Amino acid sequence: MAPVAEIPQTTEAHVPATATGALKTPRVGATLASHPLDPLSPDEIAAVSLAIRKYVAKETTIKAVKFITSSIIPPPKKDVLAILGIPSEPGKAPGVPKEYSRRGEVDFIDLVTGDAHNVNLTFKGSEWIIDTIEQLPEGTQPQISVEELIAAEQAIRDDPRVQALAKDVGILPEQIHADGWSIGYDDRFPKSVRVQQGLLFARFSKHDNLYAHPMDFIPVLDSNSMKVIHVDFPPHRDASSKLSTESTAPPPISEDPVTASKRDRIAPPKEAFDFLPDLIAQKEGESYKIRNDIKPLHVVQPEGVSFKIKGHELEWQKWKMHIAFSHREGIAISTITYNDNGEVRPIFYRLSLAEMVVPYAAPEFPHPRKFAFDAGEYGMGTMANDLTLGCDCLGQIHYLPGAFIGHDGSAIQIKNAICIHEEDAGLLWKHTDYRPGGRSQAARSRRLVVSMCCTLANYEYIWNYFFYQDGSIEFEIRLTGILQVYVKNPTEPNPFGTTVAPQINAHYHQHLFSLRVDPMVDGLNNSVIESDVIPLPNAPTGSVENFAGNAFIVQEKTLKVANEGARDFDYELDRRWRIVNPARTHYSSGAAPGYVIGMKGGATKLLARPDGWAARRAAFATKTLWVLPDKEGPNGGKVWPAGKYVPQTREEPEDSVGGWSRGAENIENDDILLFLTIGTTHIPRPEDWPVMPVDHLRVTFKPQSFFKMNPSLDVPTAKDPHSKAAFDDGVHDQHQNGANGGTCCGN
Template sequence: MAPVAVESAPVVPANPPQIKQAPSIHPLDPLSADEISGLSTAVRQYVATQTPIKAFKYIGAEAVLPPKRDVLAYLGIRTSPDSEPDSYVEVARKADVDIIDAVSGYAWVIHLSFKESEWVVDDAERLPEGQMPQLSVNELIEAEQIVRNDERVRKLCADVGVAPDQIYADGWSLGYDDRFSEKLRLQQCLMFARFGEDENIYAHPLDFVPIIDSNAKKVIHIDFPSHPKSGLHTSSADYSTNPPNLESAPDRGRIPPPKMKHEYLADHLDTANASREPLKPLHVIQPEGVSFKMSGNTLEWQQWRMHIGFTAREGVVLGTVTYNDAGEVRPVFYRMSCAEMVVPYGSPDHPHPRKFAFDVGEYGMGVQANELSLGCDCLGTIHYLPGHFIGHDGNTVTIKNAICIHEEDAGLLWKHTDYRPGGRSQSVRSRKLIISMICTVANYEYAFYWNFYLDGTVELETRLTGILNVYTLAEGEKATFGTQVAPRINAQYHQHLFSIRVDPMVDGINNTVVESDIKPYPHPTGSAENHAGNGFISVDTPVTKAGGRDYSHETDRRWRIVNPSRVHYSSGLPVAYSVGIGGATRGLLAQPGSWVRERAGFATKSLWVVPSEEASFGGRRWPAGRHVPQTRTQPKDSVVEWSKNGESVDNKDILLFLTVGVNHVPRPEDWPVMPTEHLRIVFKPIGFFKANPALDVKAPVDERSRNAFPSGDIGTGAVVEHANGNGSTQASTSCGCT
């Protein structure tokens, strides 16, 4: 898509039409399609009349987070357990628009406010050289066409039997490469071939990596990875993983792509020898409709109330999460989202170390969200919310079904049987409300599921699927830092490290994080204090200063967010919500001083706790910095820098950044498409409620449940109406209550 030519923009009329703001139900509502249109018009007019810019492209548009206290006052949510909500205030609507000057390459941030009936530019900020916003969807798509049109690329492909129309490329941010100027907006293109319609391109990786200038739209360099037959475990003194000079010629012969097909699309599979029988239908139905209510982007379900937002960068965002506890509306979380992630690959030979994508900061999860399909991506009775973002030309791009909301059975909520003769039993089934989004980032799919439960638990489940990033092997070459998942296809070792931003408000905005370690009671067996030697204790340590914390498997370390101003009536401990990341913690494996560690410092700690600060652009939002592409050091606006002064986080308005992830050593079973990997973070109430908050959940019997093999013929699976133990075909109304 061509940049916007300012000189060809329509003349601003003397009385321009009013640009109406879409009706706002909640101050955290995402930008609507109409608002993006209004922002685009205001920016175009401002650039044409107030700047020397001749042509530009829109990169991003986002609503600025308003002050937290203003939002809570607007919604009538209290800020502490012993106070009434602040007096109602109107919340100003502001937005930032990122653009790039198509001539100079400089990036600008345009700050706007909605005043009366239109968007007005407050000021414009030109970013320093080397700082730039995320890559746009348009730029990622353009990358493939740029390399296809390059004569050198065509010649290199022809040399290994790939025709121009068979050339495919995934555009990636350059990562780190100080051989190139910081001011250039660069992508590295991972190359593949497609030899048939809809064929899996990743089965045919090519042996070179072009570098393109996204602004100039041309290839500026081509890298050729090394291919030692013995792999990188070599004692050869002349082998080096150092980046070659830009003028260096490739030091090896060409390697043709693997030609064997590895398909995953159903109509491309060879089913001649298939032995799997089709699954019988399993329907998810709610004959009386859903149990949740929606008002715009605000949702209510089983005492929970929350706002569901969408940004081009984070995708789905949860805000102002409260719980109605016997009539008392209690705040729990102010805002929760996936704020960043990094995917570092483990092969040290150039140019593979450049592969450490920041999928949030460099590309944006929201703009890569899928249009979800009813009955496929989500099962049951579904409500969808759209996602809107700005295109290069300033027009609104809409993902109609970006966010899926539905309910699922969640197994047993609780159960007990009195085993004594004549004793009674009670079973209560759980249910969860799910707010989900699925994103495709080149070869990978990331699915985010925010799950809310009847017992006050909140869970973020991240599912990873899609296709492995692969590179070609020469004949006889070993895959030292990867797995040869198919002949001559190397799936390199890598990590997926997510940074989950949690802005808590557990019974108010001033909270403290407490770290707990489970340890043996220090007194030895036979002592007066621990005669049998079985004692163990939980040792609590409040986190009082900003900084990073490490998970400890040895002590089963866990954290909880407490409000010191309110204590449980019985335990005497402050009300709290736990942060359960033990099974999901992973540390960055790259060495100190490595390129990725210099840029992704957030991934070096399991948990960061920092003071909340509402400065420009809504405060401390991005753990790797606001402007991520091609950074070479830790930005000043990153969680590592926010932690350096050791500011107090004791009973303050705080932010948590949780680092969770997966160390992926690929298996052949991950090819050609990966079975889903699951990653979970769980937030549980600890002394937040007086007792089990789910005691009042009803326990009806599901009248549609049937014995699978009532006749005793276990080979048919036929469903037959049958009598219950009391001779009736009708179920009792109390589940297991006897």
């Protein structure tokens, strides 16, 4: 290709309110990463984008670029383990460390042609060198950037057609607000056009809760040209629930959208429903008062925290791990080990939230386009909040920063992206010998918390990784924020949602999350055992084997090949799965050491039809568990369950769990990978409005035949000297030293 004289133009970065600032020029002498899994630093991001701009100017005809994503390409797992001194096989010494090169990859868009490109780079000497630059196939779209979402709102607000349609229902241009959403699925638009839809709301004052004023039409925007290219009008129902159109199918793109909807326009409701206290007080007057009967509660650690951290590597209570910011997954926790009486035992190579999908239930077009893949289409890290000390996390806090690439190649920085702290977690264990003169003993549980909060338009997701002193790990998702709503007629029935306030329809929907689990239980070669708890077969009540009719057993099988690794949860069988290392056995149980997965409260079935739009793009959500072989290539292993490039896919990509699971590759006693699907079906309540109280989802990983016995017997059982009776009235403190006169923790 003929070189061009100038470095290609870039669009200027817009820093979202969730971020802290931007770094455009790499600083001279900035230190390199100290760990092979460290994320790209702000200086590295700026240096990488500069190297790409120079290369593109010299070696291509591209005139203008829009950077979308940047990330590291990690070294192979065995190389990382050798560098860190972690054994990859039980009973064997760690491998010999090799030198490795820092590598990265970047996605950008050619703003002239709309083509997407992927670039791989290596840091050599003192600069980043481009290894490959690949134009992606037509229709392949990198994730939607936060800057595109911000720009989309202004582009929609400025569009004359949108302004005219808003004016028809009494809304001024400056009152128009739009949440940019992925288009989901809409084959009326060419694959080559990078599109998003705008869900519209009115805002009548600066900080007014705009979601209280949903509008009745949905523009579609070209994200590269920032031009509105179409407008859709959902049909509505009459009092008998009859739809205003003959079908829920999309109307032809050539048909006038207002005419196609066959219904009257609906003005957005005007009543304010705010969650900011000062705005509530303006509406409610003296009848609204902040509660004044809640006393202060402080988390105090007078001797400081119990964890140590160096860069991104943390040690706490026999645990050791690497914690990294990821623009897509939010938090990635790697090389998790536990020091078992002097033996460093590997447990998980990497844990992360790899994908999620939120399908909505309303069938009237264009509502079915609402099934956002919040990780693959937007990125959890790019939507992460800059956390506030004393609000998002309590106690003595350590924060890790995050950084992602802006459109112009700047590093957009989040100063406090990841929160790390300790919490009291109730009793760890306790027993009292109830006999006269018997003793009791109890230990309180302390847990390490690694967390992040992400804002995805109306919703907030809080990701918590908990590590416990008994060798357990818990992944918790907390859901809050504001319901996604649409306007309805006052008399219109609502078969697919809840009317949470007058004329405000909150559609039923699901949140389905894919947790990526890369295990290394006592080494990289692992198996998965499926266990069902069943009544003793062929042994009815009154039989010789089961006279009382009470017997039940655990029936187990080891999953052997990939095409049998896609599994469903079964409540009736109390099904569970266990990751084991068959190269070892427990001294007493005789079982292979392992970690059992607990997801009973979170196993949720995708309710969309198997051949529908959502299921065709989100095959990961059709099964509770996927067990796959993890064969690393030059750029790593299998990572993204719905494919690497998610926006505007129309079918499930081959590079996804569905494609990976079709063969008969071995998954027994091998390097394997698990994807767990957990979720919740949200039937909105009026109590979820105008902002939702937190809901919880949890997955646990508990040792089973991994330790010789309870590994937390050495946790101190000292009584907390700062605890005291709530009421000093001479009555409530009579048992403060325990039922038998000793301390509450031990006697």
